[in-house]
Amino acid sequence: QVQLAESGGGLVQPGGSLRLSCETSGRIFIINGMGWYRQAPGKQREIVAGMVTGGIIRYVDSVKGRFTISRDNTKNTLYLQMNNLKPEDTAVYYCNLRQNDNEYWGQGTQVIVSS
Numbered sequence: 001q002v003q004l005a006e007s008g009g010g011l012v013q014p015g016g017s018l019r020l021s022c023e024t025s026g027r028i029f030i031i032n033g034m035g036w037y038r039q040a041p042g043k044q045r046e047i048v049a050g051m052v053t054g055g056i057i058r059y060v061d062s063v064k065g066r067f068t069i070s071r072d073n074t075k076n077t078l079y080l081q082m083n084n085l086k087p088e089d090t091a092v093y094y095c096n097l098r099q100n101d102n103e104y105w106g107q108g109t110q111v112i113v114s115s
Contacts, residue, residue: 002026002104004095009109016085016113022078022095022106033098036069036080038091038111045094049080062088085113 008020020036035050049069051057057069068081078095090113095106 002028002097002099002102004097004104004106006093006095006106006109009093009111011112011114012085013115014086014113017081017083018085018111020080020082020093020095020109020111022080024076024078024097028076028097028099030099031097032100033096034071034078035096036078037094037096038089039094039108040088040091043091048093050096082111085111087113089113 003025005023006020008018010018012018033050033052036048037045038048039045047060048063049057049059049067051069051071059067066082066084070079082089090111092108092110094108097104
C-alpha cells in the first residue's frame with residue numbers, strides 16, 4: 001500500500017507564500033508521475049502542477065511563474081512552493097502519485113488566501 005500525507009496549508013494574505021509538502025511511504029517501486037491538484041468549493045478538481053518520468057514538469061496556466069513543484073528523493077517528499085498567492089488559489093490541495101496502473105491520493109490540505 002502507498003500512503004501520501006500532505007501538510008503546509010493554512011491561511012495567508014494575498015501576495016503571501018506557502019510551501020506544501022507531501023510525504024510518501026509504503027510500497028513504492030516505480031513512480032510514473034506525481035503532482036498537485038486542487039479543488040475549490042463548488043468546482044471540479046484540477047491539476048495544478050505535475051512531474052512525470054524524465055523530469056518533465058507542467059503547470060496550469062493560472063499558476064505559471066508563481067508556483068514551483070519539486071521533489072526530494074532523499075526525504076521521499078514532494079513539494080509545492082506557492083508565491084504571490086491570490087484569493088482564487090483558495091482550495092483544498094491534494095497530492096497525487098501514479099505507479100503503474102494505480103493512482104494514490106493524500107487526504108488534502110486546505111489553503112485559504114484572504115485578507
